[in-house]
Amino acid sequence: MKYISETPLDIVGLFADAHHPQAGAIVLFSGEVRDNNLGMSVDYLEYEAHESMASKMVAAILNEARTKWPLDIAVAQHRTGKVAVGESAVVVITASPHRSEAYAANRYIIDRIKHEVPIWKCEYFTDGTKKWGGNCNCHDVTGDVNKHVYEFDQLKS
Amino acid sequence: MKYISETPLDIVGLFADAHHPQAGAIVLFSGEVRDNNLGMSVDYLEYEAHESMASKMVAAILNEARTKWPLDIAVAQHRTGKVAVGESAVVVITASPHRSEAYAANRYIIDRIKHEVPIWKCEYFTDGTKKWGGNCNCHDVTGDVNKHVYEFDQLKS
């Protein structure tokens, strides 16, 4: 499994492979580039990764999700390089016998990828400026760069 | 938009249409036929609908979801007729600027479809027997056929 991809994510192909005779529920999340952010018009994004480290971390997160929920499928792939508006930057697919677990695991995986995995975006705006970031700022709240505030923790599920 | 379909759901086509320049998060749920249920080996399912009523109700549920969350996309389609193991019986796609709303709306829509919309499944097992059901049994808990226990209500989100 390829976790980091320099080429456009093949969501259709990944979804086509994500079927399992015991999985009654499949949840797919696609994080796509919006045409605006913080009131500015976005031209495109560029993602950079510490690739070897990011690959290992995504694999570990998927494994941890499998220990928490009975998943038949758990895949994730993050794009690097230039990503156009409307293109997918990250995809997460989970499948389980019942839907509650597939949704919960899917949120868990994307939250952890966004907060922890060494991947960074740089926004290029149509006015020619650029901006690194949309960083995880959890340390402002937790006082520790290793402690994050996850959305999935704020749900009872 | 077609909400009830006698032919296989074109998930790839529906997903391909579900992009929006302001949507940063797309969540797709596919409910697929498992090869087993209640310890029995499933051959296939057959879904029946009160079609005109089911179509109107799915449309109304999607509209209600749009009033609750800022959705750029909200589509749902349910299959009728014979559905093989591994095929999709229902698909829900939601898209919003941020992911929390897309997940929440997706769960809301599938929960309401499953509990409320006049669609019924009949399971055909490999031993030749059949069984209607997997019914919504919420009335056992709520004492009212119009009151349901939704998964989405049990989440804080």
Next chain:
Amino acid sequence: MKVQVFAALKDYFDKEFELKEDVDNVTELRQYLTELNTSAGNMLKTCRFAIDDEFVDQNYQLKENDTISVIPPSSGG
């Protein structure tokens, strides 16, 4: 008045049939159907009734040209 039944109810009644008897409202219709086939009684208790694609309540006064749908609990998805 016409009656349409769905799903498991088809094991107990014709899918669609004409009702000549004198039933005034939904409560009476449920009673009538239960007498017609007592083994469907438990199922009928959990059913809702609809006319012209809209649910109607127990007191809805049935009219001669109504087509009434008997709707068991949903099991879609």
Next chain:
Amino acid sequence: MKVQVFAALKDYFDKEFELKEDVDNVTELRQYLTELNTSAGNMLKTCRFAIDDEFVDQNYQLKENDTISVIPPSSGG
């Protein structure tokens, strides 16, 4: 010892450079980099450090052949 920086840190340092100075541990490396370019100081406070694809803590003793990655907070997704 080699230092690799990522993302916004590349606006302040070379992407990869050799470090000849005598820094013993991660805390000292952070101080050294802050002195090298004070405007990166706030950012460096929020960075983590990794060697061989594993995060290391403040007290990790740096070795001569280490390649150390300076990892800003993630902004993937």
